[in-house]
Amino acid sequence: MHRKRLIAYSVHVLTASGVVPAALAAMEIASPTCDPRIVFLWLLLSTLIDAIDGPLARRFHVKKYAASIDGRTIDDLLDYLTFAFIPLLLIWRMQWMPIGLGWTVVLAMGASLFGFAHTEAKDETDGFFRGFPSYWNAFALYAGIFSTLFSPWLTAITLWILTVLTVAPVRMIYPNLAPRAWKPTVMIGALLWTLILLAMLYSFPRPPIVLVAVSLLYPVFYAFLSWHLSRRS
Template sequence: MGDEGPAATPVRRAAAWAVHAFTASGAVLALLALFAIQGHRWTEAMLWLLAALIVDGVDGSLARAAHVKTFAARIDGDVLDLVIDYLNYVFVPTIFMLEAGLLPAGLALPLAALIQVSALYVFARRDMKTADSYFRGFPALWNVVALYLFAAGVGGTVAAAVVSAFVLLTFAPIHFVHPFRVRDYGAWLPALACLWAAATFGLLWGPGPALRSALLVLSSVAGLAIVAMGLWRTWRGASSAPAG
């Protein structure tokens, strides 16, 4: 007998639609971040964007577990995910950088335009990911860029250089990992991603200066280690590990 998959039941259908609703909550988080930006509540805005990043990090696993393509097939989860990701990874962080004055005044709008256009390339390309679930080029994580520019308090010249570099890396033949899809590093990669999220959350929560510096270092080191895993994939080529 062939494998026909799990049988459709009201509970399974409800679970699949609940996962879609969980993904859609990212749009609400984007709205909350925009309201915080409007009120110049910078840390609150970053916390909403961090929450959206966590939702996006786990909703794919939930979708596969709930068989959303079978039990809630009316909704294209991939399209839903891309729309919300563009809001939370690109559009809202760009508004954050503009409103918070993180970019130099004379270059702020041109840099913001470059972010938008380069990110469209990422979201529209058909080969965004490799067969082993690595992103090709910088995957438009402008929420993370904005977070570090804000947390580190760098000047406008440095911020302009950082933004320009990541725009160029969007088109570079390098790889970035997906923390919960890449299987090359076993449990180490998702554990490192969780460490990064915890350190970053603590950093934004407003600790004292000494603890803030330590958390900034821990968050940065964890983030650089994740980036290094992707660069190692570029150097060594694809492995035989199955995609997530």
């Protein structure tokens, strides 16, 4: 019993450790010579922690053996910081929005607050998020590319659309809890997509257009599959 409790509390410590890369990402944004690539790498580390702590919590029955700590609260606080607040702040800091409109990232921050606080934010039974699941960390990388290679208006319009979808009653797949038949495809696709994003980061913010186009295939697949499975369920 003591061993199980120790492991369960260790999972909580792992979840809480996500505050370290979050703080380092925030420090880089505050730097006079902010390098967004460093921010993205810290955010990637926090995403990796987030990806493994949930399965570990279920595997080691954290709710039973470490019930005095609410891991979901820790997880939600860090998710808001690293998936929403910090990457949106980076977009504002790097001036990737049209002149005078950088402040509108606050609307996305607010929408994400409501998204995280919604009582049906996560449907763990069917494996869905409610609304756009605040993947602003990935969007921020595209924002830098869109604004540099195309126009800040492309970044702004996409951000505003996703802001509305964040509080809309749409359902998006929860990757860790995707239906069994689709989970390998979703998870492997996410891994390959991450590798492509890292490849784009190497020449950020001017990666090859072909690489950008290929990288967008997974978000399109994810959105279409979410719509398809949502209709079926």
